Amino acid sequence: MSDSNPTPAVKPVIAAGAAKRANASVMGMLLAMLSTVAIVLTVVWLNPEPKADTYRTxxxxxxxxxxxxxxxxxxxxxxxxxxxxxxxxxxxxxxxxxxxxxxxxxxxxxxxxxxxxxxxxxxxxxxxxxxxxxxxxxxxxxxxxxxxxxxxxxxxxxxxxxxxxxxxxxxxxxxxxxxxxxxxxxxxxxxxxxxxxxxxxxx
Structure with a gap:
């Protein structure tokens, strides 16, 4: 005879310290990506695409x-x-x-x-x-x-x-x-x- 009360799924519990470290790692990655994009955009802004006449001597x-x-x-x-x-x-x-x-x-x-x-x-x-x-x-x-x-x-x-x-x-x-x-x-x-x-x- 089957059990009419199935065992509920066990949800993993992450310790507060581990969760904090994981969030810090994600934030660090996002900050690094934003910093890289900012540097690239600055370089492009300071060095616009040269026009054809630039290559003329x-x-x-x-x-x-x-x-x-x-x-x-x-x-x-x-x-x-x-x-x-x-x-x-x-x-x-x-x-x-x-x-x-x-x-x-x-x-x-x-x-x-x-x-x-x-x-x-x-x-x-x-x-x-x-x-x-x-x-x-x-x-x-x-x-x-x-x-x-x-x-x-x-x-x-x-x-x-x-x-x-x-x-x-x-x-x-x-x-x-x-x-x-x-x-x-x-x-x-x-x-x-x-x-x-x-x-x-x-x-």
Whole structure:
């Protein structure tokens, strides 16, 4: 015969001291979490997300080109470009294993795209191919009376190559043709100046 009075469930009893310690541990964890969140929010507030313009530098390409002229043996191009363009580096690279020394400038366009300009008077086909990322020749593009060789590379990058006398200029980047045309036109307009020997060569 079954028992009509089931035994009530036994409720665990926590000693007052243990309960106090447990509550203190929970409060400690909550305080630690709140402190961490407060620190993170303070750091974010003091360091807001940078805008695209923050990464733009203000390299004076013409000044760097002037310093490089005697070493280069010619006047490196430093085209005047529209408002919104900037250069994030400009340097002269001495000859490497390929024997080619060249002027190297990185331009950020007004559309926040990038085009690298490389210019040399000792260029060879291998060097040009490397600068153009081994992209095949796909046509020509006439800009301000100069015929630039067009090379299309994978991943949306392209190159324009111009050889005038001893000077070769290679433009490479992922910008659109409008920006390429601006930089190419400004660069080719200065090629007459590049043919003038520097003071070092005229001695």
């Amino acid at each position: 203000n390299i004076d390409v013409a000044t760097v080109a002037g310093h490089a002229a005697d070493t280069a043996g010619f006047h490196p191009v430093a085209p005047e470009l529209p408002e919104g363009w900037s250069a994030n580096y400009a340097r002269w690279n001495p000859p490497g294993a390929d024997g080619v020394a060249y002027w190297d400038v990185g331009y950020v366009t007004a559309n926040d795209t990038f085009i690298a300009l490389r210019e040399s008077i000792t260029a060879n086909p291998t060097w040009v191919a490397v600068q153009a990322q081994q992209a095949p020749v796909t046509g020509t593009r006439t800009i301000d009376g100069h015929d630039w060789e067009l090379r299309d590379a994978p991943k949306g990058e392209r190159s324009l190559v111009l050889t005038s006398g001893e000077t070769t200029i290679v433009l490479t980047g992922a910008a659109d043709f409008t920006d390429f045309d601006i930089l190419a036109g400004g660069s080719s307009a200065l090629l007459g100046e590049n043919s003038t020997p520097t003071a070092k060569d005229s001695k």
